[in-house]
């Protein structure tokens with residue numbers, strides 16, 4: 287399966303009336319998770335998060351694509 | 361004085377009671393003739409309640425405030441008789457563009473949803489909305505408007521609420537059976553009653569400017585994140601009526617408001633934004649801060665809070681006046697039933713429960729927009745910029761760009777006034793939802809579904825032909841239910857049947873505020889009565 291670049295946030299058993307809501311839910315979770323951390327702590331947390339998610343995805347082809355997309359224009 | 365608008369001055373008339381000991385009795389007093397107070401007064405008056413409307417001023421909202429009125433508010437304004445005036449004078453827009461630094465990263469087109477009377481959003485200066493509402497109030501003989509009448513103390517009792525009112529001709533006391541408080545964000549009455557409002561102040565300041573543009577400029581909403589002409593901050597450009605453009609600049613907390621308001625400071629900012637050669641004239645400049653907060657309960661005995669007095673949100677997403685107008689939509693019919701002794705006072709607690717829920721939804725969405733627009737930490741700024749940087753290329757990032765989410769009505773899914781579904785239905789129109797509109801044709805005349813319901817309970821019934829209405833007797837109940845039958849001829853495009861997942865026999869019980877209370881495939885009269893009882897706390 288190629289890297290999914292379409293909107294993909296969802297929650298089991300939940301219906302959303304607005305297309306933006308699940309993405310906004312995620313974004314809020316993400317900012318909340320960083321709340322009250324120092325910049326260094328945030329950086330470390332981000333690194334751990336990437337490792338956790340990468341392992342969850344597992345598929346090296348997808349990860350290679352994601353790494354390339356992330357690196358572009360940086 | 362603005363170049364494009366002349367503020368009307370409403371005539372103060374000496375109240376008969378001013379300077380005397382005579383008590384002014386009123387069944388309902390509304391304090392505050394802002395958009396929300398006037399919506400409350402009109403709604404109550406249209407239901408037959410005489411209203412005394414008090415305001416401490418004698419004109420409309422000064423300067424640049426509310427701009428965007430969303431579809432649900434327009435539908436309510438239709439029911440109140442000012443929808444056409446607002447939409448005709450207002451500016452419709454569909455295209456919104458978001459820029460990050462010097463590039464456009466995202467645009468959307470709010471193509472008006474087909475087969476609905478009203479568009480998603482109309483832009484109009486708040487003073488026009490208020491002017492139209494004042495005109496409507498004047499048409500209604502049971503609204504008594506008193507300008508330059510300031511409420512200075514409030515004494516709530518078991519039987520009535522006593523208000524001390526200050527006028528240019530002295531004081532008087534009014535005794536209100538019910539008091540609707542619409543005295544705005546600072547709500548003097550909330551303070552007089554020592555009631556709390558909890559939330560937070562955002563540590564940011566915004567400069568707003570209205571300019572009259574000489575040249576053509578597209579009727580679009582432009583939002584900039586970190587633009588070259590205003591580094592590290594955001595900026596917004598919106599079209600209003602009369603070729604007046606509204607500009608918002610984020611300034612940051614440390615900015616000096618007095619300094620920032622000076623034309624020699626504002627004009628170069630705008631020139632940098634528009635490009636030097638474009639000609640414009642400055643109409644209005646102010647600096648504002650905002651808060652996100654609400655009262656714990658909107659009902660306190662005989663005192664009911666609506667609009668900014670009850671809740672305030674950040675302006676991103678235009679939820680202030682829009683949600684206040686929905687408060688009154690929810691409250692007016694309930695208050696009328698309670699006043700008439702046809703529903704218990706607990707129905708008014710459902711006003712508080714339903715509208716605090718809606719306020720929470722508005723607070724959530726506007727807080728999220730604010731957090732995206734004005735990141736509070738290095739990490740959140742990095743995420744924000746990463747989203748914006750990828751939005752041009754990747755669809756998933758585009759939906760995360762949050763420059764304000766369009767105000768949509770609360771769906772009240774959890775309300776105890778709803779009768780839960782006992783049968784399977786597809787589509788959005790679940791109990792609690794505000795009705796979706798649809799084009800219909802009654803007696804061969806084309807019209808809109810929402811124009812045919814509201815103000816009272818309605819049974820919206822789908823049938824192959826109009827004959828055989830077994831629900832007609834409900835019209836004589838203490839809380840009457842009118843039947844509106846939609847046959848295939850009345851729903852020529854089948855839009856209503858589709859939106860309501862209807863089959864012959866399907867029926868929806870619609871509240872006076874056009875929210876769905878219950879739905880069935882083929883209800884008995886007794887089932888409809890039970891749902892009415894439940895929706896009015898009479899069960």
Ligand SMILES: Cc1cc2nc3c(=O)[nH]c(=O)nc-3n(C[C@H](O)[C@H](O)[C@H](O)COP(=O)(O)OP(=O)(O)OC[C@H]3O[C@@H](n4cnc5c(N)ncnc54)[C@H](O)[C@@H]3O)c2cc1C
Pocket residue numbers: 391392393394395396397414415416417421424425426427428429486509510511512542543544545548549568648666667668669675678679680681682683684
């Ligand atoms: C910059 C900005 C942009 C905004 N943009 C939008 C938008 O796009 N869309 C939107 O929906 N909303 C917007 N809003 C919010 C909107 O302006 C408010 O939500 C709206 O005005 C609230 O209406 P209200 O009737 O509750 O209160 P107000 O409009 O504040 O009216 C209160 C009234 O009560 C009167 N009053 C006060 N005290 C007393 C007293 N003691 N006795 C008698 N009368 C009294 C006042 O004179 C006033 O007339 C914006 C606000 C700002 C500041």
